[in-house]
Amino acid sequence: MENPSLILDLGCGIGEISLALARFFPNSRVIGLDRENRFIAENIRKYSDQKNLTFVHSDCYSLTFESNSIDLCYSRFLFQHLRTPDLAIAEIFRVLKPKGKIGIFDIDKKIDIIYPFPVHSKKFNTAEAFYKKLIRNDLYIGRKLISSE
Numbered sequence: 001m002e003n004p005s006l007i008l009d010l011g012c013g014i015g016e017i018s019l020a021l022a023r024f025f026p027n028s029r030v031i032g033l034d035r036e037n038r039f040i041a042e043n044i045r046k047y048s049d050q051k052n053l054t055f056v057h058s059d060c061y062s063l064t065f066e067s068n069s070i071d072l073c074y075s076r077f078l079f080q081h082l083r084t085p086d087l088a089i090a091e092i093f094r095v096l097k098p099k100g101k102i103g104i105f106d107i108d109k110k111i112d113i114i115y116p117f118p119v120h121s122k123k124f125n126t127a128e129a130f131y132k133k134l135i136r137n138d139l140y141i142g143r144k145l146i147s148s149e
């Protein structure tokens with residue numbers, strides 16, 4: 001994508017992807033958003049030198065941006081945690097400009113291989129059970145996300 005003016009990193013966590021986006025698009029403004037204030041506060045402190053990067057504390061289901069204001073919305077490893085991903089997608093479409101782009105990168109644990117297998121715990125007798133403890137919502141969100149040009 002050429003010269004996006006406003007980029008949103010949804011569920012930015014510790015801000016690594018937000019920083020990569022801000023470096024890759026030095027002429028764009030990048031906003032990292034997360035519902036955990038501790039990440040946001042730490043990111044603001046940590047990345048204060050990156051002048052085109054800011055962080056906001058918010059929930060992806062109710063974005064505070066105006067409709068048709070975002071050029072690019074990227075999200076890595078957020079959707080596996082969402083109970084109602086369709087609502088988050090609808091909210092992304094609301095804030096996205098008509099020719100804006102969305103990039104969602106997420107997991108599909110069906111093809112995961114764990115080695116060595118976590119046999120030490122009786123609670124986790126399958127890899128799937130192990131991940132279900134970790135990720136409470138959709139372990140297979142990756143294959144449900146559509147892809148297009």
Ligand SMILES: C[S@@+](CC[C@H](N)C(=O)[O-])C[C@H]1O[C@@H](n2cnc3c(N)ncnc32)[C@H](O)[C@@H]1O
Nearest residue numbers: 011012013034035036058059060076077078081
């Ligand atoms: C696995 S981390 C991914 C962090 C980052 N995107 C990365 O790839 O390194 C998931 C992040 O999503 C955030 N999150 C979960 N539900 C959210 C929601 N409803 N709105 C905004 N952020 C949310 C969590 O606080 C967490 O920081």
